[in-house]
Each structure stands twice: as C-alpha cells, then as structure tokens.
Amino acid sequence: MRKLIFVFIFVFNSIMVFSAESINLDNQDLQEYKGKKGLWTMVQSSADLNNLVKKYNITLKEVKEINDNNISFGDYNFLPYSDDYIKELESSGKKRENMASSENEFIWPIGNASTISSTFGYRNRKMHTGVDLPAQRGTAIIAVMDGRVISNHYEGGHGKTIYLEHRNNFYSRYSHNSVNLVKKGDFVKKGQIIGYVGSSGNSTGNHLHFEIRYKDVPLNPLDFLPFKEEFKESHLFKNWK
Ligand SMILES: [Zn+2]
Structure with a gap:
C-alpha cells in the first residue's frame, strides 16, 4: 500500500511539473x-x-x-x-522576470501588490465586484492569464477599462487605468503588459480595480490569485484553517 501511494505521488508530481509553464513578466524595458x-x-x-x-x-x-x-x-x-x-x-541585465505558473493558474495583475484598499463584497450596501490594489501611477498592469481583449474603453465611473476573455468562460477586468495599451481583438499572453495604473473615472487615488468573472458573475479574485501572506486578513476562504 505504501508503495502504491509512493507511485501515486510520483505520477501526480510529474503531471504537475508537466503542466507548469514558464512565463515572462513584462517590465519597463522589455x-x-x-x-x-x-x-x-x-x-x-x-x-x-x-x-x-x-x-x-x-x-x-x-x-x-x-x-x-x-x-x-x-x-x-x-x-x-x-x-x-x-x-x-x-x-546589460535588463531581462524579464521568469516564473513558473501552471496552465490554468492566474497570476497577480501588478507585480508588487502589497495592500488591498477595498476588498470584494458589500461596502455601504453596494457590491464591490473586485479588489482595489493601490499602486503608483504608471505601474505596469499585466494580463493574469492568456486571453483575448474583448473591450478597451472608458466606462463611466470606472474610467479606462480593459476586459480580457480567458478559456473556460473566465474574464478579467482592469479599471481606473491611466493608459490602455492593447486593443480590442488582440490576443495577449500571461505576463504581457496591457496598460498602466492610474486614477481615471471616479477614483480617489492611483489604484487598479481588478475583477475575475465566471461568465458574468464577479468572483473574489483572491480565490484565484496565488496566495500572498499580506492578504491573509482580507481572504476569508484561505483564513479558515
Ligand atoms: Zn474597486
């Protein structure tokens, strides 16, 4: 029995390694x-x-x-x-950061996210459909998963906004941008820059409003993004244990 478990773990690990891909994170130089x-x-x-x-x-x-x-x-x-x-x-050392990420795993939309100024859920009886990540104006916004740009427009209070469509009916949304770089119809790779952080629309400071949706239902992005120790408090699900 012990041998069987060992074989199972070995096979499982091999599959995990096999499905991990190597991705590059765009930066200010490349x-x-x-x-x-x-x-x-x-x-x-x-x-x-x-x-x-x-x-x-x-x-x-x-x-x-x-x-x-x-x-x-x-x-x-x-x-x-x-x-x-x-x-x-x-x-001259200006390489892009290289990271391993499994095929169906989302990555963080900004590289140095360290605080959340507003979590997913109800706020003054109004539903906040994503997380707000404060960042300096001009911080690179990167695609969290391979996908296609389905919209690049100015969306009222949300300001300059980009929607990406991913496989299996998942979507991601990026709002309050200072610049939208990619265009509707473009295919983007996980890690590719799509815009710059800003404060366009109804916003009190530079931040990224980030959403993950399944079909048209917004879900808590923290359930999908790689775990970060800094966000334990705002992450109910991963705080259960
Ligand atoms: Zn927001």
Whole structure:
C-alpha cells in the first residue's frame, strides 16, 4: 500500500511539473506584443519615430505592421526591437522576470501588490465586484492569464477599462487605468503588459480595480490569485484553517 501511494505521488508530481509553464513578466524595458519583443512608447512626431527606428535598428515597415498600419502621434505605439537590440538589453541585465505558473493558474495583475484598499463584497450596501490594489501611477498592469481583449474603453465611473476573455468562460477586468495599451481583438499572453495604473473615472487615488468573472458573475479574485501572506486578513476562504 505504501508503495502504491509512493507511485501515486510520483505520477501526480510529474503531471504537475508537466503542466507548469514558464512565463515572462513584462517590465519597463522589455515588453511583448503580438509575439514580438519591444516597448510601448509615446511617439510625439515623425522625427521622434525616425529616431526610435534607428535606435532599435528596425524598419518603419515593421513598426507600421505591428500597429495595424496606424501610428498615432501623441500616443503609445508598440516599437519592436531588433534581435541585436534585445541581445544588448539582455546582456546589460535588463531581462524579464521568469516564473513558473501552471496552465490554468492566474497570476497577480501588478507585480508588487502589497495592500488591498477595498476588498470584494458589500461596502455601504453596494457590491464591490473586485479588489482595489493601490499602486503608483504608471505601474505596469499585466494580463493574469492568456486571453483575448474583448473591450478597451472608458466606462463611466470606472474610467479606462480593459476586459480580457480567458478559456473556460473566465474574464478579467482592469479599471481606473491611466493608459490602455492593447486593443480590442488582440490576443495577449500571461505576463504581457496591457496598460498602466492610474486614477481615471471616479477614483480617489492611483489604484487598479481588478475583477475575475465566471461568465458574468464577479468572483473574489483572491480565490484565484496565488496566495500572498499580506492578504491573509482580507481572504476569508484561505483564513479558515
Ligand atoms: Zn474597486
């Protein structure tokens, strides 16, 4: 019997290892969009664009292609890097953090979440459908799971908002952003930057309002995100033991 349990644990562990994938977390230097490495960059003018094209050793055609032939001046555009530029960056230590995450596991939408200013549930008789994570303006918001952008718009009191659709009828929502980078219809990878934290809409300070939904039902994101010691108090389920 003991032998059988041992074999079972061995097989189970092998499956766990097999289903874990290695993902990269985008940072301020190295980001990904449509499978290409580069950087979301504010482009002010065509002179600005020409300088960037030279700096990253790419062609104007490559920049146009990845931005759907629509470069918006005074706005963020994705600038792909040449392979040489990527090598240069990586050799200077500007690599993306690499982490293991199993295929169906969500990751945190901001890398350094350390407080929750408002938990999921009723607040003054009104339902708060997500968690509020205070963060500095401009903090990278990353996709919590592979998915598709189904909406990128200004949603009244919630300000600049992005909805992602994931497999098995799960959705995630990111609100009060200062910048939405990705566009409706884009496919995004877990760990890929999708926007920047801000305070747009009805908000008293820079924070990310983050939701996880199953179909159209908002669920407590803390039930899905990897456990964090800091949030034990606000996490009823994981506090039961
Ligand atoms: Zn909120």
